[in-house]
Amino acid sequence: MATYELTAPLSDADARKLRSGDIVYLSGTIYTARDAAHKKLNDMLDAGEKLPIDLQGAVIYYVGPTPPPPGYVIGSAGPTTSYRMDSFAPRLHSLGAKGSIGKGIRNDAVKKSLKDYGAVYFGATGGAGALLSVCIKEAEVVAFPEMGPEALRRLKVERLPLLVINDSVGGELYVQPDLKAVGL
């Protein structure tokens, strides 16, 4: 298990060298999107419209932050559960997105798309929203302002602490429950 300092957007080489269990301190530009924004992006692709963000090397953070108190650029901003974006992630990877940040398990289709397109799934610590927000230096709504907390935001992050959960060669960091230990 290695530790990397990386900058987003991620290069193909950066994404492909990562392995499950690696620690990544991610800096640079990332985008926020959760359920509603993903559906909207998908609808726009279906309609042949141009997306409001550049997906090349993009890292998408599954988060709906709290409103920023005075003097803060963003409020609490930890990851939301990722499986709800499983039906959208492979398409975004096929269009160049190199990573997503969330918490919780991904389905087989997403894991296959990580292999097919050389992308990674990062885990951030769920429920550590105040702590993670410290790494966010700028936040700007770039699309879907009507969605409120679900709007698509561009974030500038500095050393956001992440773990590689699923890599581009089929690795998985989450443990399998020990069913035998409990007689299941």
Place this chain on the structure above:
Amino acid sequence: MCIRANRNQPDDVKRRMADCAAGEDSATAKEVFKQLLENIDLAAETGLALCQDCGLAVFFVEVGQDARVEGDLNEAINEGVRQGYQEGYLRKSACDPFTRKNTGDNTPAVVHYDIVPGDKLRIAFMAKGGGAENMSRVTMLAPAEGWEGIKKFVLTRVAESRSNPCPPIIIGIGIGGTFEHSAKLAKKALLRKLDDVNPDPDLAAKEAELLGLVNALGIGPMGLGGKTTALGLKMLVSPCHIASLPLAVNIQCHSSRHEEVEL
């Protein structure tokens, strides 16, 4: 109340987290606990919400039958939610189930009323996040399945949830009553302090047994492996129909945010 709960982790949860962190062998599990404990301190210092998911606002209100409430109690609760979520910079997560349009002020709250003896008004508030709530289930077991069936259902549910509900989780279990009553019991069980011991020795033993089994699954903090899959497991039980064994499993993330006031 909404603001305080969203910024301050209850002491019993903090204590349990610190104890469980000390008992972990894995460096990863220790690191997750370290981040969670740092997050708790940071939220209390800065006033930032503990978690960006400030939950749906759930209330259990015990109305003393001799208490007199002037005005519209339900509206007063919703107005409190409106003001608290706005003034506390909390995320508003309530939306229409079909259009998904956000109601904008985190109302309506989900309010459960109980009439009790006395002249007091006791209001318990819980900020219930969606990620863990999504992992919760209600089932109607056959009576013959009994305690073994209950354990199997709970363990299967936790095993299938894996890292999704932000473990280490707290598990509220409602057993008995009817379909909807078991769910209400499960949610109410989450208001119990982690360090309380069930006054019924048989239920206390069952809670300890099932908590031990849940932790034997080894899912661990954030699903990365470890001894602490759950910080606590609490049951509430009620008599049920001779044909039924209702069982509700309400899963709560480690950020167990709740507050109570008595008026």
